[in-house]
Amino acid sequence: MNSLNQPIVYLKGVGDKKSEVLNTELDIFTINDLLNHYPYRYIDKSKFYRIEELHSHTNIYVQCKGKIISKQILGENKSKRLVCELTDNTGTISLVWFNNIKYFQTMIEIDKVYIVFGKPTLFNLQINMSHPEITLAEKSNIWNQIPFMPMYNSTDKCKKNGLDSRGIEKLCKTAIDNYINEIQETLPDYIREKLQLIDKQSAIKQIHFPNNAEEIKQATRRLKFEEIFFMQIFLLQIYNHNSKNRGYLIPKVGNLFNTFYHYHLPFPLTNAQKRVIKEIRGDFLTGKQMNRLLQGDVGSGKTITALLIMLLAIDNGFQCCLMAPTEILAQQHYNTIQKLLADMPIEVRLLTGSTKVSARKELLPHIAQGNVHILIGTHALCEDTVVFKKLGLAIIDEQHRFGVEQRAKLWKKSLIPPHVLVMTATPIPRTLAMTVYGDLDLSVIDELPVGRKPIKTIHFYKKDSIKINQFIRAEIAKGRQILVVYPLIEESEKLTLSNLIDGYEEFKQTFPEPTYHVSFVHGKMSAEEKDTEMLKFKQGEVHILLATTVIEVGIDVPNASVMVVVNAERFGLSQLHQLRGRVGRGGEQSYCVLITDYQLSNDARKRIEAMVNINNGFELADVDLRLRGPGDLSGTQQSGILHFKLLNIIEDERIIVTARELAKNILHDDPNLAQPQNALLNTQIEQLKTYKKNYYQIG
Numbered sequence: 001m002n003s004l005n006q007p008i009v010y011l012k013g014v015g016d017k018k019s020e021v022l023n024t025e026l027d028i029f030t031i032n033d034l035l036n037h038y039p040y041r042y043i044d045k046s047k048f049y050r051i052e053e054l055h056s057h058t059n060i061y062v063q064c065k066g067k068i069i070s071k072q073i074l075g076e077n078k079s080k081r082l083v084c085e086l087t088d089n090t091g092t093i094s095l096v097w098f099n100n101i102k103y104f105q106t107m108i109e110i111d112k113v114y115i116v117f118g119k120p121t122l123f124n125l126q127i128n129m130s131h132p133e134i135t136l137a138e139k140s141n142i143w144n145q146i147p148f149m150p151m152y153n154s155t156d157k158c159k160k161n162g163l164d165s166r167g168i169e170k171l172c173k174t175a176i177d178n179y180i181n182e183i184q185e186t187l188p189d190y191i192r193e194k195l196q197l198i199d200k201q202s203a204i205k206q207i208h209f210p211n212n213a214e215e216i217k218q219a220t221r222r223l224k225f226e227e228i229f230f231m232q233i234f235l236l237q238i239y240n241h242n243s244k245n246r247g248y249l250i251p252k253v254g255n256l257f258n259t260f261y262h263y264h265l266p267f268p269l270t271n272a273q274k275r276v277i278k279e280i281r282g283d284f285l286t287g288k289q290m291n292r293l294l295q296g297d298v299g300s301g302k303t304i305t306a307l308l309i310m311l312l313a314i315d316n317g318f319q320c321c322l323m324a325p326t327e328i329l330a331q332q333h334y335n336t337i338q339k340l341l342a343d344m345p346i347e348v349r350l351l352t353g354s355t356k357v358s359a360r361k362e363l364l365p366h367i368a369q370g371n372v373h374i375l376i377g378t379h380a381l382c383e384d385t386v387v388f389k390k391l392g393l394a395i396i397d398e399q400h401r402f403g404v405e406q407r408a409k410l411w412k413k414s415l416i417p418p419h420v421l422v423m424t425a426t427p428i429p430r431t432l433a434m435t436v437y438g439d440l441d442l443s444v445i446d447e448l449p450v451g452r453k454p455i456k457t458i459h460f461y462k463k464d465s466i467k468i469n470q471f472i473r474a475e476i477a478k479g480r481q482i483l484v485v486y487p488l489i490e491e492s493e494k495l496t497l498s499n500l501i502d503g504y505e506e507f508k509q510t511f512p513e514p515t516y517h518v519s520f521v522h523g524k525m526s527a528e529e530k531d532t533e534m535l536k537f538k539q540g541e542v543h544i545l546l547a548t549t550v551i552e553v554g555i556d557v558p559n560a561s562v563m564v565v566v567n568a569e570r571f572g573l574s575q576l577h578q579l580r581g582r583v584g585r586g587g588e589q590s591y592c593v594l595i596t597d598y599q600l601s602n603d604a605r606k607r608i609e610a611m612v613n614i615n616n617g618f619e620l621a622d623v624d625l626r627l628r629g630p631g632d633l634s635g636t637q638q639s640g641i642l643h644f645k646l647l648n649i650i651e652d653e654r655i656i657v658t659a660r661e662l663a664k665n666i667l668h669d670d671p672n673l674a675q676p677q678n679a680l681l682n683t684q685i686e687q688l689k690t691y692k693k694n695y696y697q698i699g
């Protein structure tokens, strides 16, 4: 066994207790795991911040030098603390200790110059640093031993067991001193030479203990490349494998498609919609299975595009299914598509979790006999009892809520895997798409139907309720309808509801019957109740509809021209954008009104600003990624696909593109990585496969 794979307890300085904490808190089980626990940043110990600079450097670690001008003990009991003021020529900050007060009180001397190191925070407009490291300036030569001090992620429990950042640093030092020579190279020489990447041993050593900034840069570049490169090879191999899958030929453009296209299409298609249909038609002619992602901003018209593609498949004797993430959305697809196909000989049916047993019993044989042409539903479609006669095309709407496993399940419903189209309204920046959906082809509807006026987004504070109500009143007077969305309060469903009901009472008072009709829908209502209310709204009987986020995805009411989001600060950017997309579908000027508390966190303020200034979903997605980091993207996180230690999906676009291109070239020449120069690669990929098997359909 490679000694790097030894349990971490074998490392000098790690006893049973520390070993356990490393296991449970940091997922570090082996010496190798520890070496792969990279610092998340470095402190440049040669730099001193001026105190006046600290206002713009809160919450990061900094080092300052100054004179202590006062020290006193404040507060009682729990809030008892030692407060010392430190000053340089540019300002003064308070250093605060809640623990070991006695020690620091004796140790710190007034009028002496100290070097302090810690995280400044802003409190009551005053800069504080709590529990800084502090050393007399005259002794600081010890302090500066390493030019760049690595900072490691750690947890409270770690810290209690001597594994704060410094504790981990010590262990890493021991590990590197003793095991560095055991680390194996993972990249073939020819790749390292080509891209001028440093070797693995140096990279690991430098990422922990760099001697200068250049070493950090080189180590990071090498390790980042490795993170994305293997992933790309892996995804491309799946892609190549899948594109060898035999797929149904769907050659003919038949009667159904033509009739619908020429006589029933309610509006001309946009060029983007036409292009996408063409791309997919291309896939249908290859005899290979299609695996395609269709991206299109909210309101770009994915549904009708999907329908036309389904008609092509039905024309060629196939059945289709359309899977939506929620009951209400499946229902809506069903209604829309039924209505569009009203005069055509096509059997459209709905199957969801709430389909009654008796109805299900009636339905299933029809599916199995091939009488149902389009089956619409939720993940209920994946159940084993749902058997098709000849499923040719599976369309998945709003895929980010489905796991890739579900995609795979649908595949198995047919002798030859059906063509798969995944539709998403979450615009994904290019780099991200390349990374997460590297196994899919990509189509984009990058154009909204003509005549849409850009939605105006307005930000109000709660206290502006008079202005808000004036605005709503004016819109209703113009014949428009208003949607009001309340956030889901995760801690408590009860709170969510009572929020909504309180709002309902308020609205009813402000907008009294009989002039105004106010109603609401929420997740606790039965599907029928929801439908009744939605229908009333669609038909214009209700002026103001309050809802929890159940209406977030997909709901389509062209006459609704105002979307009011209450506590908008509680929503994520992409969710806000989705909500905004619910209006602006008619030809009228539409509005999105974001209501927030007066006090906003920095990030919340940035989100609201972005919403007010940016209408384009792709641009917003970029901002979103920047604000949140990719790990947070719904769906992608749980799948672990985006779990990179160093790589930053946005900033490292160049590395990602380089890695993808190189991976393509290598696989082009050596698809199975069988050539000797690629032996190292093959080993790495095999390891990756065992990790990720569950997330991908691997043949």
Ligand code: ADP
Binding pocket: 267, 268, 269, 270, 273, 296, 297, 298, 299, 300, 301, 302, 303, 304, 425, 449, 450, 554, 556, 558, 585
């Ligand atoms: P999404 O892409 O968000 O799923 P939908 O498919 O729900 O969008 O379409 C949004 C609205 O735009 C629907 O009311 C639909 O009928 C309408 N629509 C779709 N395509 C066009 C088009 N080419 N011209 C005009 N309206 C369109």
Ligand code: MG
Binding pocket: 302, 303, 397, 425, 554
């Ligand atoms: Mg949709």
